[in-house]
Amino acid sequence: MNLFADFETRIKNALEALDIIKEKRSEVDFGRIAIEPPRDPSHGDVATNAAMVLAKPLGTNPRALADIIAAALRNDSDVSEVSVAGPGFINIRLATGYWQRLLSSVIVDGLGYGRSTLGQGRKANVEYVSANPTGPMHVGHCRGAVVGDALANLMAFAGYDVTKEYYINDAGGQIDVLARSVFLRYREALGENIGAIPEGLYPGDYLVPVGQELAAEYGPRLHNMPEEDWMAIVKDKAIDAMMALIRDDLDALNVHHDVFFSERTLHANGAQRIRQAINDLTFKGHVYKGTLPPPKGQLPEDWEDREQTLFRSTEVGDDMDRPLIKSDGSYTYFAADVAYFKDKYDRGYDEMIYILGADHGGYVKRLEAVARAVSGGKAKLTVLLCQLVKLFRNGEAVKMGKRLGNFVTLRDVVDEVGRDAVRFMMLYRKNSEPLDFDFAKVTEQSKDNPVFYVQYAHARCASVFRQAKEAFPDLDIDSLDLSSSTGLITDPNELQLIAKLAEYPRIVEAAALAQEPHRLAFYLYDLASFFHAHWNKGKEQPELRFVNDKNRELSVARLGLVHAVASVLKSGLAITGTAAPEEMR
Template structure:
């Protein structure tokens, strides 16, 4: 179903024949040979870089290789022209029948068009969100949640065995702060004035937690010292926060497969086991770190502590895993957690982190490399900030949260589908402006509207055809005479549809779900352009007097709808059939 992959196979086959005839040396590495759309559509339908990437290892001029390759490819009836351009690129023009047959492929496969076994069942763990369980999710978590969920859907669509995982950071000091903050709301629920001192969480979201504590404990904790109630309140408040986070994620359409707890690593021997594994590999030692950048010896106290020799696996400096007082650093449980994932048999790990975790990337990759013997790759995607606007002004904080705009604020204002799509209109490592007015306006400048409008228009065409008594079921449209679709604008539409399987493969290989959103906007633009041309050229209108012609044209737009719906499913967005 991937026309670009089929033509690459034709190129590789032709190169094999050239090798057999002595035109190329034996043993050339063909992995870098690609077939892709040309930068300028006027140059052809596809282009291959074969001559360019093989020239040096073959010891030949690239144009010489390209000329010989063109002769071989022209023996294939699917290829109508093969022209050498520039230093040795080869532009190909294909028989229209190949593009026209794409409709049959799309309508026969339905929403599975573009699905592949690229991943070959590899087990991939995608960890995302992993927000501290100290309050509701904020807008930064929204973007990370959408990126992680869309990536998981993309990888599953591409033949990977995906596990979505949330790592609960419930082992640090922040959960003690949560417990103390919740206790003040518990006091408030019992009629006392809460003391929300500096350093505690001030949001109103803890008021229900205080009331729930009162329902469970009554007044029994009021006169008790912190040492008596801290552990119980911490566990209770953390559970309440995680329930809130689960509800937030559900509003966004995100469902996790596994919730893992940092706290569960302590006292179980897992941290010790991970560190011992590194020690056995000769990567743990007692040492003194150099002063951090910007620090002088006068304001830096060197002290001996347990260090991980992360520089042996690509890090800039070695990292402490245990403090001089014997307690673990924050890095140690993270090492143990990733070691746990390695032991669970995952073939690849992906972490979606916030922008403030940039300094964590190399050390975490070094740890996974060391603990897996370099066999399990770790890809870390950093998600940049989201800036919210409304009425041209920065969107104000949520009083309920106390310090930030919550996920619920965003979803209630814009809706889950709009929120998800817009969060993928920029690459994850680029900051994103989210303007509530613009994301809801009905214009070409609003990508989610533009894509949804294309699908709604297609459904209006289908309704019109049905009303006229024309059969437009998938089987009938798949069997229509697609050879009638010979206009340049129709062929351009078909070529864009044919890019979908290739686009999915590229996006999955690079762990970049935003490519799907970009493609859908381009596909919608191509469709709207074809629709508008039909206003002036009657032959391009989708409903014609001749039923067979109508079915061929409707088959084309139905194929567009199939790809739009498939792409939106990867993004986690529900397609609309009618705009209101």
């Protein structure tokens, strides 16, 4: 049961029945009516702006219209109170019986509670991480990996048909640098003293095993080949080895992709797929031959005003036209981006989401322009930028530098604090805001550590069932129909807890629509806070305890409430990719 969807229907039905609406039905639009929790919970359980948005087209005063609507809503047996606030906001308080039935619904739905049909099966592609395969993943990749994975999980739960995709940047200059770096380690494995790693090559020791494998497989044969011959062999070996490292790192973070798309496939067969994508844009009138103005600021010494093949991207929302084919006939990196988007579109995706680092902010407009041009405006493309993660240890900054070979790897972080702490904390701030990650704080067992606080709430739920088995040894808890006893749940604190559970479907849909998985992490923390607060009240007031060995029926009813809380916590934690432990020590 979705409380807010339910009352949206009820309120609109009540509006349809009003004479003032019937007289001018063609002039009013219900689309702007919001049904949501009041900002101040003391005002009620449900609030609507219906009178505020309908008063003008109806030619009446918002407050007067609110009084008419409120009178109609008071006829609903599930409504215990309706009040009008300010210039015409309507606040509704629900009857106890409604909360009891809603709790029954949550219990019956279990882990399926909150699942939505919002996406209506639309195909969505979420591409994230896509780190260059030049070494193990560092902590800078971690946030995008978690945000992308959680967003994909969230959208799937909200009814989208989601594909998780990784774009392997296995073409271009950085792969040549990788191959030369590996070849140096290969020579080292043959017994050659290679000295210091030359500037510009990757110095990390993670390349040593790759060089050793090449030496074991080929012996000195590669050393005797010209570069153009050994380069292809070493590239393949190096890319495979790096992707194995990356997949292993992602697995440690509980991140699993459905598709690994190789950029090199776009360049195969004479870059046939890139050529076809450019031809498609040309046919649609988006390509021309011309020159670009010099870059703003100081003019580079090597800049030349040469004719190139250009994408007329300014006509589809970009701030400048983009080169596709250079004056020497070679394709630009952006041309591969065009071909890659076209490949996604041809695979039938309605929505494409790119999770990129904050340093890729300049790519947003050009990618959006590509989507409009290739799909004719039919496909939606969204770029989410993840700001930097700053590492701290007890408040002291942890420095890292990838090219020096001493960077902090993703695996370092996961191994030290665990995947759950990493995943949840990477979501505990909006992706567009910087995030400070302190190794000490994310392992604290306190309310100030969100992941501990939420997981501890789930573990406490499990402990309540263990207590019930001790209190009532003859009670077969596993076979109980917990949804049938909710009529005994009447305490105001318990009803507040149900009201918090009622927000879950709305949070799922709102977070999926806004593509903001951090909203779910915030909600789980709030739900945990409500649960812990009620648990603590039971310490001072024994009659509020979930298990009361002197009241078997009430205890069973409260087990239903605890089961509902546990289900929502487990469901939400699963979307974030975080475990829901039964015990915590």
